[in-house]
Amino acid sequence: MLKGEFEPKDFKDEYRERVTDFVAKKAKGHKPKLHLVKSKRKTTALDKVLSKSIESLKKQKKAA
Numbered sequence: 001m002l003k004g005e006f007e008p009k010d011f012k013d014e015y016r017e018r019v020t021d022f023v024a025k026k027a028k029g030h031k032p033k034l035h036l037v038k039s040k041r042k043t044t045a046l047d048k049v050l051s052k053s054i055e056s057l058k059k060q061k062k063a064a
Helices: 014-027 046-063
Strands: none
Touching: none
16 A cells, blocks of 8 residues: 555645635634634643652552
8 A cells, every 4th residue: 555656746735725724814804713622631630640649659668
């Protein structure tokens, strides 16, 4: 499947097109439509993660 010659003309830069379109609309005074990207991961507070890490290190130290 990966054999063959690379032809750059077969590909287009969709990201650049979207950015250019966004800038052009913004220049004309259109309000941009921004979409929130939802994270699939559950977020955890950093202090909780650090506390658990410290507790596990203390338990390891007591076991040794």
